[in-house]
Amino acid sequence: MKFSFSSEQDEFRTNLRRFLTDRSPTKEVRRLMETDAGWDRDAWRAMNQELGLTAVRIPEEYGGHGFGFGELCIVLEEMGRACMCAPYFATTVLAAGAILNAGTDAQKQALLPGIAAGDTIATLASAEDNGRWDGASTTLTATPSGSGYTLNGHKSFVIDGHTADLIVVLARAPGSSGDSGLSFFTVSGDAAGLTRSVLNTMDPTRKMARLTFDGVEATLLGEAGGAAEPFARTMTEAVVCLSNEMVGGAARLREDSTAYAVMRVQFGRSIASFQSMKHKLADMLLEVELAKSTAYFAAAALDDGDADAAASASLTKALASDTYMQTAVHAVQIHGGIGFTWDNDTHLWFKRAKSSEVLFGDAHLHRELMMRNWAA
Amino acid sequence: MSENTEAQVRAECRAWLEANWNPEYGLVEWRTKLIESGWGAPHWPKAWYGRDLSTGLVPVVEEEFQRIGAVGVAKAGIRVLAAATILAHGTDMHKEKFLRRILTGEDTWCQLFSEPGSGSDVAGAVTRAEMKGNQWIVNGQKVWTTSAHKAHWGLLLARTDWDKRKHKGLSYFIIDMKQPGVTVQPLRQMNGHASFNQVFLTDATVQPEFLVAEVGDGWAVTTTTLMHERRGADALRSWARGSTRPGKVYDEERAEIETTMEPYKWYPQRAGRVDLIMPRARETGSIDDPVVRQEIAKLLCMSKAAEWTARRARTAQEQGRPQGPEGSLGKLISSHVARASARVHTQMSGANALLTGAGSPMDGVIAEILVSVPATSIAGGTDEIQRNIIAERVLGLPKEPSVDSDKPYRDVPRNIVG
Numbered sequence: 001m002k003f004s005f006s007s008e009q010d011e012f013r014t015n016l017r018r019f020l021t022d023r024s025p026t027k028e029v030r031r032l033m034e035t036d037a038g039w040d041r042d043a044w045r046a047m048n049q050e051l052g053l054t055a056v057r058i059p060e061e062y063g064g065h066g067f068g069f070g071e072l073c074i075v076l077e078e079m080g081r082a083c084m085c086a087p088y089f090a091t092t093v094l095a096a097g098a099i100l101n102a103g104t105d106a107q108k109q110a111l112l113p114g115i116a117a118g119d120t121i122a123t124l125a126s127a128e129d130n131g132r133w134d135g136a137s138t139t140l141t142a143t144p145s146g147s148g149y150t151l152n153g154h155k156s157f158v159i160d161g162h163t164a165d166l167i168v169v170l171a172r173a174p175g176s177s178g179d180s181g182l183s184f185f186t187v188s189g190d191a192a193g194l195t196r197s198v199l200n201t202m203d204p205t206r207k208m209a210r211l212t213f214d215g216v217e218a219t220l221l222g223e224a225g226g227a228a229e230p231f232a233r234t235m236t237e238a239v240v241c242l243s244n245e246m247v248g249g250a251a252r253l254r255e256d257s258t259a260y261a262v263m264r265v266q267f268g269r270s271i272a273s274f275q276s277m278k279h280k281l282a283d284m285l286l287e288v289e290l291a292k293s294t295a296y297f298a299a300a301a302l303d304d305g306d307a308d309a310a311a312s313a314s315l316t317k318a319l320a321s322d323t324y325m326q327t328a329v330h331a332v333q334i335h336g337g338i339g340f341t342w343d344n345d346t347h348l349w350f351k352r353a354k355s356s357e358v359l360f361g362d363a364h365l366h367r368e369l370m371m372r373n374w375a376a
Numbered sequence: 377m378s379e380n381t382e383a384q385v386r387a388e389c390r391a392w393l394e395a396n397w398n399p400e401y402g403l404v405e406w407r408t409k410l411i412e413s414g415w416g417a418p419h420w421p422k423a424w425y426g427r428d429l430s431t432g433l434v435p436v437v438e439e440e441f442q443r444i445g446a447v448g449v450a451k452a453g454i455r456v457l458a459a460a461t462i463l464a465h466g467t468d469m470h471k472e473k474f475l476r477r478i479l480t481g482e483d484t485w486c487q488l489f490s491e492p493g494s495g496s497d498v499a500g501a502v503t504r505a506e507m508k509g510n511q512w513i514v515n516g517q518k519v520w521t522t523s524a525h526k527a528h529w530g531l532l533l534a535r536t537d538w539d540k541r542k543h544k545g546l547s548y549f550i551i552d553m554k555q556p557g558v559t560v561q562p563l564r565q566m567n568g569h570a571s572f573n574q575v576f577l578t579d580a581t582v583q584p585e586f587l588v589a590e591v592g593d594g595w596a597v598t599t600t601t602l603m604h605e606r607r608g609a610d611a612l613r614s615w616a617r618g619s620t621r622p623g624k625v626y627d628e629e630r631a632e633i634e635t636t637m638e639p640y641k642w643y644p645q646r647a648g649r650v651d652l653i654m655p656r657a658r659e660t661g662s663i664d665d666p667v668v669r670q671e672i673a674k675l676l677c678m679s680k681a682a683e684w685t686a687r688r689a690r691t692a693q694e695q696g697r698p699q700g701p702e703g704s705l706g707k708l709i710s711s712h713v714a715r716a717s718a719r720v721h722t723q724m725s726g727a728n729a730l731l732t733g734a735g736s737p738m739d740g741v742i743a744e745i746l747v748s749v750p751a752t753s754i755a756g757g758t759d760e761i762q763r764n765i766i767a768e769r770v771l772g773l774p775k776e777p778s779v780d781s782d783k784p785y786r787d788v789p790r791n792i793v794g
Contacts, residue, residue: 003684003687004688004697258771262773273774273775273776274776275760275776278763278768278771279760279763279764281773282763282764282767285766285770286705286709289685289700289701289702290709291681293685293688294677294680294684315676315677318673367670367673367674367677368666368670370676370677371669371672374654374676375663
């Protein structure tokens with residue numbers, strides 16, 4: 001499946017694209033991005049009732065459809081195309097991913113059916129104020145207390161962290177360092193001692209929050225001190241899923257820019273007939289198609305259990321980061337003055353491109369991670 | 377269609393090879409057997425040495441050849457383009473006369489399209505072919521003609537009507553290169569090799585039956601040849617490698633590579649030798665330099681992406697699905713990869729990159745990469761022309777207003793030659 005989609009997958013994509021064109025036009029994106037929550041519970045419910053999207057990659061024994069990353073990444077690519085505002089990534093990729101990778105069977109039974117049904121909005125809180133994406137940089141502490149744990153510290157850049165019902169938190173044992181002593185915990189969004197504030201960010205289409213934990217009671221998820229590996233696995237998956245979302249957005253920007261250039265007449269001819277514009281648009285096509293190939297490959301590598309899936313993930317994130325941003329820069333340029341206005345839609349994707357570029361590590365970081373994988 | 381499943385093709389090919397392959401055949405003798413069996417060019421029509429196999433199944437046959445170590449038919453160079461063009465547009469006489477000797481490797485071909493005054497603008501050819509008596513008389517000059525000095529036959533684009541519009545006045549011929557009216561002068565390239573030539577045509581002759589398609593249809597035929605050239609650009613890299621095994625057929629194949637294939641021996645270098653990047657990174661210690669590592673990683677990202685994009689295109693083809701834009705990008709991608717690779721090789725070798733000959737990095741291979749890569753983005757259509765093609769044919773963007781295609785070609789301004 002690394003190099004092609006089945007006809008069922010193609011059909012799934014077609015239906016999804018039709019649905020998102022209908023339900024998440026840019027008018028709706030603009031409405032939601034102006035809200036504090038950043039998404040809408042009714043629209044979310046409708047999406048899950050009609051298409052069951054939150055259930056896609058959750059195994060059948062936990063109430064899901066049991067598909068792979070191939071299918072999940074089709075959803076993300078199409079959502080990226082639509083610049084959709086919904087807590088889908090946080091819930092199904094980050095939180096469900098961490099639960100699947102770290103949780104016990106009983107915990108999966110308890111937590112995943114609610115996510116699969118679309119009832120539970122969830123996220124993963126791992127990064128902190130230092131903006132680093134590796135587990136070892138965690139400072140938030142978890143202290144055993146009674147039958148559970150107490151969390152103290154903060155988390156930041158938590159996607160949909162201010163609205164999630166369930167938060168998976170990466171924390172460390174007091175006095176531990178590096179990859180040892182890391183554990184996952186689950187915390188309810190309305191837990192006592194938890195303060196959540198939405199971050200002011202330049203991408204209003206993807207809300208993030210800063211969370212402070214002041215003696216918050218939490219439940220251990222999985223094995224105490226054993227979170228480093230499932231966290232790394234979850235990040236690898238997140239990077240692949242995000243890359244697929246990114247290539248969807250980049251493809252949309254490229255297509256819209258092409259259509260605009262064809263329509264726009266200057267000097268008595270369509271500006272798309274000028275070589276300077278043709279060459280730029282040809283280069284954009286080339287870059288987007290290259291990034292797509294790596295994103296599809298990396299998703300299939302996860303499904304196939306490839307030994308170097310982490311290297312493929314970093315490779316695709318590096319390429320997607322550069323490509324999405326470069327495509328967005330070209331898109332504004334091709335649109336000219338109108339492309340720099342708030343009313344034109346280009347900036348929605350430009351901003352999503354920028355937040356995606358840095359989320360979970362930029363191109364430099366992932367190139368280095370890829371090299372570490374390959375040089376080993 | 378059951379005879380065309382992968383497993384059946386594999387089994388049938390394997391059985392035939394096991395029954396027939398013998399490394400002690402002569403090269404032409406063995407290839408003749410291949411031609412008669414249809415396994416030499418299985419995607420060709422049954423009527424002409426093939427088996428009507430879908431191109432998607434050709435890799436299966438190639439794998440079987442590799443498995444047993446069998447030598448294939450002659451696949452290198454312009455002869456492949458000649459065969460594809462003749463199959464598409466040639467008469468039965470052309471097919472009869474030329475195809476077999478193309479596959480055996482007995483005949484070598486060259487492509488007489490570009491001229492000093494028409495490079496990217498191939499349809500601007502001014503070499504003239506005039507019917508005098510009962511044959512065509514050709515006068516003009518061609519350039520960048522790879523292997524012209526070895527070729528028996530040339531694919532010739534010439535102007536036969538100056539009163540027609542640019543693309544309508546062209547005709548396509550097969551010309552005998554071994555005649556007094558054809559003079560070949562090698563051109564020394566910036567990398568020191570001389571694989572291409574200038575060809576002077578002075579009252580050269582072409583028999584009427586060697587016209588391909590009709591008079592005035594030359595551009596359509598040329599387009600077929602060029603399309604195959606762009607599609608084959610990637611394959612050129614791996615062609616010039618023989619087997620090291622013992623056996624008469626291998627000896628003769630190695631001799632063929634040394635002579636007929638000699639013009640192509642620097643082609644792997646012009647593609648940038650990405651395969652040498654990691655070994656050189658370790659050898660030079662660059663692998664530990666964080667700045668160089670970033671550049672290596674950028675290159676490897678691009679080269680992997682290129683490889684996977686080619687696989688996407690091929691898979692679509694194998695499954696008989698409509699190919700997306702990914703199928704038209706290969707040539708442009710290979711230019712990017714080659715340039716990036718040359719940059720990284722320079723970075724890793726530093727001052728040593730300057731050294732050539734024995735004792736230099738990889739005995740001169742690294743230096744040869746650096747002076748060979750510039751050909752990639754020019755040969756077979758410049759990057760700029762590739763972008764035009766992608767823009768107009770894939771993206772459907774409007775053409776530039778044309779100033780030369782709506783009037784008799786004799787009225788179109790052009791370089792003044794001589």
